[in-house]
Amino acid sequence: MPPYDRPSWVVPLWWVTDPDQHAISGCRLIERWCAEMTPPKPLKKALEPELAGWSGRLGATPWVQRQYGPRPAELARGSGFRRIPLDEPVDWYQVSLLYADYADPLARFSAQFAAAVAPLCPEGLPNDGWVRPLKNRVPPSVRAVMAGPVVGPVGGVIDSAEAADQFRADPAAQYEHYINLARRSYLSVLLDRLDKLRDADSPDELVMQVLTDTIARHAADYGDPEQPLRKPTDDERKRVHEMLVAKIEEQPEIQHNPYFTEAYERATRTLLRWVVEGRETIDAGIIRNALKWSRLDAQRKEGRMAAHAEVLTDLRAAAPDIDHGIDVRTQLARAHAALLAYVEDGVSVSTESWEKSLASRLLTDGNSLALVAFPTLADLVTTAWHEAVPAGGRAPVGAAERDATAAACYVHALLCTAVLLVSPTGGAATKRLARIRRDIERNLDAHRRDNAERQ
Known part of the structure; x- marks a missing residue:
């Protein structure tokens, strides 16, 4: 796996198809970029989400904000307006340079693991059309580890420009560190689907047996998958409810927000997940972030319904x-x-x-x-x-x-x-x-x- 070639077609206004229209949205920029990427490249369903994910991750790092500018970094993050066309050609060009330098090679690398785990796909199912796309859930897990803290040979790839440059110079050196992680991630996806099937009203015994056998066979070679999160207990639910109530009593104006109900449900789900994951510190103050996401989701929904x-x-x-x-x-x-x-x-x-x-x-x-x-x-x-x-x-x-x-x-x-x-x-x-x-x-x-x- 040689270093990925830097795109040579990245010039100012490369995304323009109508000379009189320079505005573009972040989503459209990502779509156009993936279409322009030179082969060989991962399949679209794995590639586009990875480019979007790395764009967001990179835009949030201080070194990218310094190197490419605060506004391009904000555009790269999306910041809740990724689907809105913006006539900011100078800043979109800086985002394009960020993609050419880092997001493109990172997305190519993590997206490739969707195809890499395909040989682990269960065999013998009465219909396997539903299982093939599950491989596309693997790249986000790989990306999360790559962008996360350094743990042995993995992680920390965008902690600094130097770390990102080191990755970009020799992606082949990183592949072996992540392939088994990707395989275990895929087995975790299968295990999660198996867990859902067990809860179904009429579970298909053949499907469950095929999944069980597939997981056991490959776990012997690549390690056990992560177990699905257990369900929260009644005591944990009570604790989260009490935490949120206390936070709302401190800031009673929250209750008058038009998105309060949805935000409360969103915050409850997040806190319960954190409790089940065993996080030492959980803060009910996330309801403020939940209000923000609920507002943005409502705006996106209203935009879709209007369209x-x-x-x-x-x-x-x-x-x-x-x-x-x-x-x-x-x-x-x-x-x-x-x-x-x-x-x-x-x-x-x-x-x-x-x-x-x-x-x-x-x-x-x-x-x-x-x-x-x-x-x-x-x-x-x-x-x-x-x-x-x-x-x-x-x-x-x-x-x-x-x-x-x-x-x-x-x-x-x-x-x-x-x-x-x-x-x-x-x-x-x-x-x-x-x-x-x-x-x-x-x-x-x-x-x-x-x-x-x-x-």
């Missing part, structure tokens, strides 16, 4: 394209049947995702519920999500996404897919719906990158 306001009408408008001789209820019933048969990318057929199950229910019972629900689909999914989260859990059993915001986007995309599956090609509304689905999926990918940055 998709027409979608909610188009989803119904596309139905007449299906068959002009059949009423809408029958047409959507066909969409329901098509959705039931649809194989999700990344989810087992025997344990279809929580999101697909919800989308299917929305298309049943004469579809009247779906037609009423579409104008407030995000609210409906969010409510259903919180009701379905088990005690001590962070997501409903079988959820494909990590939070309610992403789940709402995914349910929306599934509903669009269902209608498109039974639509003839060529209809104007159908073409529009296909474009809308692509927009939804882009937003969902962006939200997943946001989650990757926070890891």
